[in-house]
Amino acid sequence: MDLISQLNAPIFEAMTELRKRRVVPFDVPGHKRGRGNPELLEFLGEKCVGIDVNSMKMLDNLGHPISVIKDAELLMADAFGAKNAFLMVNGTTSAVQAMVLSVIKEGDEILLPRNVHKSVINALVLCGGVPVYVPVDVNSRIGIATGMKISEIKRVMDEHPNAKAIFVNNPTYYGIASDVREIVKLGHERGMKVLVDEAHGTHLYFGDNLPVSGMAAGADLAAVSMHKSGGSLTQSSVLLSGGTIEPEYIRQIINLTQTTSASYLLMVSLDISRRNLALHGKESFQKVSNMAEYAREEINEIGGYYAYGRELVDGDSVFDFDVTKLSIYTRDIGLTGIEVYNLLRDEYDIQIEFGDIGNILAYISIGDRIRDIERLVGALEDIKRLHANEKIELYCGDFITPELAVNPKEAFYSKKVSVPLSKACGRISGEIVMCYPPGIPILTPGEKITDEILDYIEYSREKGCVLQGTMDPDCKEINVIV
Amino acid sequence: MEREVMDIWYSQMDTDHVKTSIRIDEQLFSKQSDYQRIDVFKSREFGKMIVLDGDIIFSEADEFIYNEMVVHVPVAVHKNVRNVLIIGGGDGGVAKTLTQYPEIESIDVVEPDELFIEVSRKFFPETAKGFDDDRVNIINMDGLRYLRRCNDKYDLIINDSTDPFGHTEGLFTKEFYGNSYRALREDGVMVYQHGSPFYDEDEAAFRAMHRKAYHSFPINRVYQASIPTCPAGYWMFGFASKKYHPIKDFDPDRWNARGIETWYYTTNLHRGAFMLPKYVEDILSEEESRA
Numbered sequence: 001m002d003l004i005s006q007l008n009a010p011i012f013e014a015m016t017e018l019r020k021r022r023v024v025p026f027d028v029p030g031h032k033r034g035r036g037n038p039e040l041l042e043f044l045g046e047k048c049v050g051i052d053v054n055s056m057k058m059l060d061n062l063g064h065p066i067s068v069i070k071d072a073e074l075l076m077a078d079a080f081g082a083k084n085a086f087l088m089v090n091g092t093t094s095a096v097q098a099m100v101l102s103v104i105k106e107g108d109e110i111l112l113p114r115n116v117h118k119s120v121i122n123a124l125v126l127c128g129g130v131p132v133y134v135p136v137d138v139n140s141r142i143g144i145a146t147g148m149k150i151s152e153i154k155r156v157m158d159e160h161p162n163a164k165a166i167f168v169n170n171p172t173y174y175g176i177a178s179d180v181r182e183i184v185k186l187g188h189e190r191g192m193k194v195l196v197d198e199a200h201g202t203h204l205y206f207g208d209n210l211p212v213s214g215m216a217a218g219a220d221l222a223a224v225s226m227h228k229s230g231g232s233l234t235q236s237s238v239l240l241s242g243g244t245i246e247p248e249y250i251r252q253i254i255n256l257t258q259t260t261s262a263s264y265l266l267m268v269s270l271d272i273s274r275r276n277l278a279l280h281g282k283e284s285f286q287k288v289s290n291m292a293e294y295a296r297e298e299i300n301e302i303g304g305y306y307a308y309g310r311e312l313v314d315g316d317s318v319f320d321f322d323v324t325k326l327s328i329y330t331r332d333i334g335l336t337g338i339e340v341y342n343l344l345r346d347e348y349d350i351q352i353e354f355g356d357i358g359n360i361l362a363y364i365s366i367g368d369r370i371r372d373i374e375r376l377v378g379a380l381e382d383i384k385r386l387h388a389n390e391k392i393e394l395y396c397g398d399f400i401t402p403e404l405a406v407n408p409k410e411a412f413y414s415k416k417v418s419v420p421l422s423k424a425c426g427r428i429s430g431e432i433v434m435c436y437p438p439g440i441p442i443l444t445p446g447e448k449i450t451d452e453i454l455d456y457i458e459y460s461r462e463k464g465c466v467l468q469g470t471m472d473p474d475c476k477e478i479n480v481i482v
Numbered sequence: 483m484e485r486e487v488m489d490i491w492y493s494q495m496d497t498d499h500v501k502t503s504i505r506i507d508e509q510l511f512s513k514q515s516d517y518q519r520i521d522v523f524k525s526r527e528f529g530k531m532i533v534l535d536g537d538i539i540f541s542e543a544d545e546f547i548y549n550e551m552v553v554h555v556p557v558a559v560h561k562n563v564r565n566v567l568i569i570g571g572g573d574g575g576v577a578k579t580l581t582q583y584p585e586i587e588s589i590d591v592v593e594p595d596e597l598f599i600e601v602s603r604k605f606f607p608e609t610a611k612g613f614d615d616d617r618v619n620i621i622n623m624d625g626l627r628y629l630r631r632c633n634d635k636y637d638l639i640i641n642d643s644t645d646p647f648g649h650t651e652g653l654f655t656k657e658f659y660g661n662s663y664r665a666l667r668e669d670g671v672m673v674y675q676h677g678s679p680f681y682d683e684d685e686a687a688f689r690a691m692h693r694k695a696y697h698s699f700p701i702n703r704v705y706q707a708s709i710p711t712c713p714a715g716y717w718m719f720g721f722a723s724k725k726y727h728p729i730k731d732f733d734p735d736r737w738n739a740r741g742i743e744t745w746y747y748t749t750n751l752h753r754g755a756f757m758l759p760k761y762v763e764d765i766l767s768e769e770e771s772r773a
Contacts, residue, residue: 302630348656371624375657378626382660 001078006278010071011271014059015051015264028054028261053264062087062262063255072271076238079278080205080224081215083243086254087270088223088236089262092199093119094254095223095239097126099195100167101253102221102245104129106409109163111156114401114441115145115172117197118434118469121408121444128409131444132160135401137317142308142329143358146317147171147178150186157190165193170201170214170222173354173361175325176318177211184218193244196222202230203324206281207289211320220244229288229324229365232273236266284366288324291373292364295326298377304333304384326362328380330355334389336463340380343387348379357463400456402447406481411446416479418472421457424449427480432469435460441469449480492523492531494538496713497681504528510605515597522605528711530605532573534598538711540573545609550747551707551719551755552640553579556671558737558752559726560637566590567636567665569625570643572598578612582742589618590636592628626658632665639666641674654691659698659722669725676704676718679762684713693769695722703728704766705755707746718762729756 025032034041034049041049055061060069069087076085088095096119104110106128112120113136124131134156136145148168157163166187171177180196187194196214198204202224204213214222222240226232241250277284296307306329312318330340341355353363362376405428406414416430426449433443435457442457443449457475461467467475490509493501504525511522521533529542553576557563564587568576572593580589591613593599599620603610613620621628625643639662643654654674662672674695679688696702699722709717721728734749758766 298627298630374624374626375655378630378655378657378661381630382657385660385664 001081001278003278006075006079006275008071008075009271009275010068010075011059011264011268012275014068015053015268018053018058019051025053027056048265051264051268054261055264059264062089062267063258063260064251069267072267072274075278076270076274077240079274080238080240081213082222082240084241084247084250086239086241086250087262087267088239088254089259089266090237090257091227091235092197092223092225092237093117093122094257095237096120096197096199097123097257098239098250098254099221099223100124100129100165101127101256102250103165103193103195105164107407108165109160110165110167111153111160111163111192112167113145113148113169115169116167116441117199118432118441120167120197121432121441124408125412125445126409128407129164130407131404132156132163133401133404134166139312139318142306143331144174144176144327144356145172146312147176147319148183149317150179150182151316153183153186157186157192161190163190163192165195165220167195167197168214168219170196170198170204171211171320171322171325173200173325174327174359175200175322176312177320177322179316179319180212180214180217180219188218193220194218195220198222199225200228200325201322202226202228202277203281203285203288204322206277207285207324208282209289210285210324211322215240215242218242221250226270226273228363229285230273230277231366233266233269235263236270238270285324288364288366288368291368291370292324292326294370295362295364295373295377298373299328299380302377302381302384304388305330305380306332324364326364328360328362329358330360331358331392333384333387334392335383335387336392338463338465339387340383343383344376344379348375348382350376350379352376356465357460400442400450400453402443402453403450404446405448406446408445411481414481417482418477418479420477421454421475424478424480425451425454430479430481431471433457433467433475433478434469435465435467443478449478492525492533494533494536494711494713497683500681500713502711502713504531511601513597513601515595517595518598520595520598520601522601531711532598532601532606540575540602540606540609541711542606544710545573545575546744547707547709547746548717549575549579550744551705552576552642552673552675554737554742554744554747555705555719555721555728555752555755556638556640556673557583558734558749559721559723559728559732560669560671561726561731561733562669563637564588565636566638566640567592567632569629569639569641571640573602573606574599574610574612576612576640576642577615577618578609581612581615581617583740586617589615590621591618592621592623592625594622594624596622626661629658629661629665632661634664634667636666637670639670639672641672643675654687654694656694656698659695662722663698663724666724670723671726672699672720672722674720674722676720678713678716678718679765680714680716685765688718689765689769691720692766693772695720696770698722700724701727703756704758704762706758706762707755721756729753 031037060067073085100123109130134148184194196219224238299307337355337359344350353361429443490506491503492506493503506523508524518535531541532539566589568591571591701723703721
């Protein structure tokens with residue numbers, strides 16, 4: 001990385017210049033620097049609304065960057081050790097979609113772990129790809145899916161030698177990383193592209209003592225949620241390429257679904273965040289790691305909670321662990337993660353990232369302060385004092401290996417009929433059933449519905465998880481293929 | 483020869499639209515600690531003052547009111563105070579007031595900001611003298627963190643922190659009241675700053691505080707004092723208790739027999755302090771009826 005050039009922020013500089021010039025706008029957006037929408041102006045402020053502008057000569061165009069956006073993307077690529085970088089304005093969802101659509105065509109197989117984000121499944125509905133799941137272990141102590149084992153990957157690769165790509169979470173929501181370097185080696189030996197979902201991994205590119213990043217491991221593409229640990233605005237993201245795929249082709253793929261009115265608020269936030277990460281990322285993430293480690297020690301000292309860390313690492317299914325993640329297993333105090341999540345929000349005014357059946361995850365970032373960590377730990381202590389119960393055993397079967405009957409695109413577009421969940425056993429699902437938290441699909445289009453899966457759905461519902469994805473907003477009925 | 487007073491004014495923003503201004507004779511100190519900005523001013527009317535993040539925390543002229551009200555009220559009710567915890571209290575005033583009671587065995591002052599204590603010692607040696615008593619033990623640690631490790635340990639906890647929105651925000655939360663409850667003995671009492679309900683923008687914090695504390699302790703009453711440097715000159719305290727009621731278990735004769743010299747507190751005033759204006763009573767009872 002060239003640190004001198006990283007001092008620049010081309011989009012930020014161009015927008016600052018634009019503000020100075022006081023150009024009279026006879027273009028969109030129609031609020032005209034906020035004058036046409038005084039309430040919005042009052043709420044967001046002139047500084048913010050005044051730079052909500054459209055692409056123009058001095059600001060370049062995200063659909064076909066030739067000046068400041070191009071420069072910002074070059075700096076982005078350099079900061080992340082990538083060959084090419086693409087600013088994304090529709091979330092990491094759009095970056096994940098672009099990765100899949102860039103390498104998978106109708107009927108192509110893609111290897112992936114079950115605990116992928118739903119954006120991957122949705123991308124397969126768009127392109128007609130065929131998912132081949134690599135089984136992932138569930139850690140029986142804490143009930144979360146771990147990474148993909150190399151032995152399992154080899155087996156599945158041997159069974160599907162024509163697969164076009166393998167998809168890797170780096171790390172998972174909970175901080176578990178697979179052996180990305182080895183996966184890249186295995187994939188490339190077999191001519192498969194390696195796609196890395198780094199929605200929870202921006203910091204891997206800048207911090208020390210963290211799992212290896214996708215680009216450093218030699219992956220072909222990586223989707224990086226700058227707005228999570230990177231500090232940019234919600235919905236801004238980055239797609240990175242290692243240079244093995246034509247960048248012009250990736251741009252074409254992105255432009256299939258990307259807005260032609262990309263928000264400069266999002267783009268400038270990426271530009272400024274990138275500069276900040278390049279210049280200060282290392283110290284910042286050291287601080288984040290220290291805070292998370294401190295919280296882990298304090299929480300484990302309370303007793304009853306298990307804030308897990310590097311001790312999970314086994315060199316295989318948990319190849320590495322991202323210590324900035326603060327995930328806590330709660331069932332030993334007789335509470336599900338969802339219950340603790342709700343108590344923290346309702347009783348203590350503390351909003352954490354999510355709670356699932358056995359765990360909570362508190363997101364620690366460059367914006368945190370140690371005094372807020374003290375509040376979280378104090379609240380967990382108090383919850384234990386007031387609400388602790390008999391230890392509850394973990395309900396096993398969090399990750400049920402599905403049986404794919406037809407490919408997701410075919411299932412999605414098939415004629416379907418809505419049936420009550422209780423009568424759905426044995427049918428083929430025509431839609432996705434998501435469980436929030438933790439946001440991992442229980443059923444995806446084309447999969448066979450079993451009693452085991454239906455039991456899991458009802459259990460999640462009973463425990464307060466939000467079920468989504470079905471056309472029926474209450475998820476009481478499901479569309480199945482006729 | 484008397485020095486000319488220059489036209490330098492310090493203003494405390496009581497709300498966005500109201501300020502209290504004090505003419506400053508001299509600025510004695512200004513520094514950003516790891517926790518807050520600390521300023522020391524000398525003024526004609528209020529003497530020396532410590533200002534933290536722009537708010538007056540302590541002035542020579544009216545500190546006695548605050549210190550007497552957070553100490554004498556609970557000690558006159560609780561029958562047997564031996565071990566006391568002060569959360570915050572970096573100026574030493576509360577500790578000093580407590581040292582007037584010979585039966586108190588230990589006074590732990592948990593103040594994270596070492597610089598605050600240093601500044602108090604340097605500019606307010608009279609008050610900070612409280613720290614020199616053998617029974618006083620200073621612990622530089624976050625209050626919540628310290629409390630987590632305490633169980634059934636104190637007879638009295640005084641929350642001497644001031645700002646529900648600054649670095650002491652964690653001391654105005656349900657987790658703080660819950661952790662304090664556990665740190666107290668079975669007949670323990672906690673006294674805490676309750677802010678001022680007068681200005682609209684302070685009312686929400688006042689309400690939230692009462693709601694949280696009320697549901698954390700079996701007995702919870704609020705009392706008042708008139709403190710000129712506080713917003714609206716009006717300040718409230720919370721009295722949260724596991725066993726003793728601040729009026730029913732109050733023993734004025736016993737306290738008066740001690741012969742402690744005061745400037746604000748009297749046993750008559752003790753009773754009166756719990757008699758609140760109608761609008762405050764209404765706010766409190768509204769919050770008490772909430773789940």
